[in-house]
Amino acid sequence: xxxxxxxxxxxxxxxxxxxxxxxxxxxxxxxxxxxxxxxxxxxxxxxxxxxxxxxxxxxxxxxxxxxxxxxxxxxxxxxxxxxxxxxxxxxxxxxxxxxxxxxxxxxxxxxxxxxxxxxxxxxxxxxxxxxxxxxxxxxxxxxxxxxxxxxxxxxxxxxxxxx
Amino acid sequence: xxxxxxxxxxxxxxxxxxxxxxxxxxxxxxxxxxxxxxxxxxxxxxxxxxxxxxxxxxxxxxxxxxxxxxxxxxxxxxxxxxxxxxxxxxxxxxxxxxxxxxxxxxxxxxxxxxxxxxxxxxxxxxxxxxxxxxxxxxxxxxxxxxxxxxxxxxxxxxxxxxxxxxxxxxxxxxxxxxxxxxxxxxxxxxxxxxxxxxxxxxxxxxxxxxxxxxxxxxxxxxxxxxxxxxxxxxxxxxxxxxxxxxxxxxxxxxxxxxxxxxxxxxxxxxxxxxxxxxxxxxxxxxxxxxxxxxxxxxxxxxxxxxxxxxxxxxxxxxxxxxxxxxxxxxxxxxxxxxxxxxxxxxxxxxxxxxxxxxxxxxxxxxxxxxxxxxxxxxxxxxxxxxxxxxxxxxxxxxxxxxxxxxxxxxxxxxxxxxxxxxxxxxxxxxxxxxxxxxxxxxxxxxxxxxxxxxxxxxxxxxxxxxxxxxxxxxxxxxxxxxxxxxxxxxxxxxxxxxx
Amino acid sequence: xxxxxxxxxxxxxxxxxxxxxxxxxxxxxxxxxxxxxxxxxxxxxxxxxxxxxxxxxxxxxxxxxxxxxxxxxxxxxxxxxxxxxxxxxxxxxxxxxxxxxxxxxxxxxxxxxxxxxxxxxxxxxxxxxxxxxxxxxxxxxxxxxxxxxxxxxxxxxxxxxxxxxxxxxxxxx
Numbered sequence: 014x015x016x017x018x019x020x021x022x023x024x025x026x027x028x029x030x031x032x033x034x035x036x037x038x039x040x041x042x043x044x045x046x047x048x049x050x051x052x053x054x055x056x057x058x059x060x061x062x063x064x065x066x067x068x069x070x071x072x073x074x075x076x077x078x079x080x081x082x083x084x085x086x087x088x089x090x091x092x093x094x095x096x097x098x099x100x101x102x103x104x105x106x107x108x109x110x111x112x113x114x115x116x117x118x119x120x121x122x123x124x125x126x127x128x129x130x131x132x133x134x135x136x137x138x139x140x141x142x143x144x145x146x147x148x149x150x151x152x153x154x155x156x157x158x159x160x161x162x163x164x165x166x167x168x169x170x171x172x173x174x175x176x
Numbered sequence: 177x178x179x180x181x182x183x184x185x186x187x188x189x190x191x192x193x194x195x196x197x198x199x200x201x202x203x204x205x206x207x208x209x210x211x212x213x214x215x216x217x218x219x220x221x222x223x224x225x226x227x228x229x230x231x232x233x234x235x236x237x238x239x240x241x242x243x244x245x246x247x248x249x250x251x252x253x254x255x256x257x258x259x260x261x262x263x264x265x266x267x268x269x270x271x272x273x274x275x276x277x278x279x280x281x282x283x284x285x286x287x288x289x290x291x292x293x294x295x296x297x298x299x300x301x302x303x304x305x306x307x308x309x310x311x312x313x314x315x316x317x318x319x320x321x322x323x324x325x326x327x328x329x330x331x332x333x334x335x336x337x338x339x340x341x342x343x344x345x346x347x348x349x350x351x352x353x354x355x356x357x358x359x360x361x362x363x364x365x366x367x368x369x370x371x372x373x374x375x376x377x378x379x380x381x382x383x384x385x386x387x388x389x390x391x392x393x394x395x396x397x398x399x400x401x402x403x404x405x406x407x408x409x410x411x412x413x414x415x416x417x418x419x420x421x422x423x424x425x426x427x428x429x430x431x432x433x434x435x436x437x438x439x440x441x442x443x444x445x446x447x448x449x450x451x452x453x454x455x456x457x458x459x460x461x462x463x464x465x466x467x468x469x470x471x472x473x474x475x476x477x478x479x480x481x482x483x484x485x486x487x488x489x490x491x492x493x494x495x496x497x498x499x500x501x502x503x504x505x506x507x508x509x510x511x512x513x514x515x516x517x518x519x520x521x522x523x524x525x526x527x528x529x530x531x532x533x534x535x536x537x538x539x540x541x542x543x544x545x546x547x548x549x550x551x552x553x554x555x556x557x558x559x560x561x562x563x564x565x566x567x568x569x570x571x572x573x574x575x576x577x578x579x580x581x582x583x584x585x586x587x588x589x590x591x592x593x594x595x596x597x598x599x600x601x602x603x604x605x606x607x608x609x610x611x612x613x614x615x616x617x618x619x620x621x622x623x624x625x626x627x628x629x630x631x632x633x634x635x636x637x638x639x640x641x642x643x644x645x646x647x648x649x650x651x652x653x654x655x656x657x658x659x660x661x662x663x664x665x666x667x668x669x670x671x672x673x674x675x
Numbered sequence: 676x677x678x679x680x681x682x683x684x685x686x687x688x689x690x691x692x693x694x695x696x697x698x699x700x701x702x703x704x705x706x707x708x709x710x711x712x713x714x715x716x717x718x719x720x721x722x723x724x725x726x727x728x729x730x731x732x733x734x735x736x737x738x739x740x741x742x743x744x745x746x747x748x749x750x751x752x753x754x755x756x757x758x759x760x761x762x763x764x765x766x767x768x769x770x771x772x773x774x775x776x777x778x779x780x781x782x783x784x785x786x787x788x789x790x791x792x793x794x795x796x797x798x799x800x801x802x803x804x805x806x807x808x809x810x811x812x813x814x815x816x817x818x819x820x821x822x823x824x825x826x827x828x829x830x831x832x833x834x835x836x837x838x839x840x841x842x843x844x845x846x847x848x
Contacts, residue, residue: 079833081741125837192824352840
């Protein structure tokens, strides 16, 4: 076993110990007077009215899935990246084909609108909100906000978790 | 180590290259087209790609057969040889699978148009990816490559099965197929890992070595791994008792996809069963005839009770896997080179005929099926002989061929399989197989009776099939008759499969 | 007791404990975290065996990717409040024990055990493994074809999964 991993192990164990040791020490000195109200789940001052376990939106899953696919791509490309310098142009081309095929997948997912958080906006599909067919500028604007605008649009999704 | 690519290598991979590039192209073009344009552009493009791959397969077959003006490329030494089987065997598989995919594509064009939201791009991309996976499985000389192939076509099939998500039956079928298939894939991988642990290599032996006097028998971990590996393959080939998923999934999947599943998957699985024959542990070799017998019994007994035609064909598929295993006994348990050679040719012949026949049968069903699946029962096809003589004739031919009645190709297929088993001394399995086919007559003839001797219901209406669908049915019906009357047309080409 | 054995014992405990939590927890989320612990333990084994590339892959893909995917999958499903059926556990247990016995027998009982394992040879030095893997990926006689075709597999998984998960109304038009 090489010595480098020992450092990692020490850091790992040290980190865990640091947290728990502190909590233990604090528990020795802090007062302990629990009540029902104190033990209830903190929900930004609101009273909790249901379980926090509710169905997530499918889109979380889609994004996680896309992430795993590209995660695997890294696992494949990492060894390639280590050797490709020594193998020259052909290895480069071979890696390019690999990435290219996956890139097509990304392009597909993107163009089909599966990466947009609020998909209907991105596709200009809800003209009833806007009067008349949305102009190019409006669609473009909404498209961009759909890509980047996370939380505030999230609330609009009918299934997204808002508890 | 060599990193150059030669033309021989490209030639060896030509069908795969065409299909992969085609699948990417379809996916890409789909993004740039409007809804109406898709239905006009994508189906012909897919046909073209599949025809190209089919042509490449045929070209490979011709150039690899002895007597061609080119040397078999093996002697030229393509650098892919350690991992890829550039042989007539693979070329035959490529031709079969491209043909199956093409037929399914043609069957499904009119069917796809009926859907609420036809997803041309995805459907056709996945349809092109299916033969890639299966050809990889067939040509692989290495279990890792075979696994990647297995996963590619399995994933494509899971998605195609569950494509119609609004129907609970399709979702159920997709989920069942996915869960069991994922387990089968995991088992396949586990078996490969154990084989590697035992032997230090993932190579699949050469075709010449699959008759028993070749390599030493697998022992220890390798034997265990081989046994586990075969479980996964038996699952894919829906051999009893690993067939539980078959009826539900066949019924729930869209009919063209059922056709693809029943022909393509079985073909690929049996090709790999042949090439992996040496990995089967010798201690449990006597299990193979037993599995064959069980499949024949379970399949036929199950089919007797069905009223739904897709379920009936599913059980009949289990029985046919049993017949194929009868011939497989001759490879696994036969004593020599000759036995194995005969049996391999018998299996390939059977797979080709079964593929054509099943495509014809499911093609008719896909034609009859509109939005209602309930039409695919004995009730639904009553009096079809008068309502639509063409459909009825093709379905009748397919039923006769599945039953193995003489003027059809199915007869010669069964004949060869049982002859191969008998000449290898597998009498019990062959006799059970023959008895099973006699039982099978009952339900296949029931189809004929329903088609021609029962009155048609009043309100029944046959939807119009597209040109491509009709062409496929016509071609496969003609092929069933042609290969039935002149079996040598299909037997002779398989002689070039060298061991 | 050498450090290596100590490390092994710690990792083995973590792996098995993670597995037990995965199986026995009544909350699927806890099961997912148990699985994460188990997978991390396995990554530790890879480190002990000197295959650092595999260890990194294990952490990146399984711990970082697949378990996250599981967690999202868990969140998509309604919580399962049903009691475990003893009979089902018993049946599964019998199968599991039988499989374990067969496997142990294969590993320890039969002749022709692990191929090419030389206990005296130390683990490969770090960095060499990944170079070896990279060369095998680019070598036509080895794994170039599976490497390239793996991208097709990833493509079909991506397209297929997104296609299936796409919401009805949201089909691209």
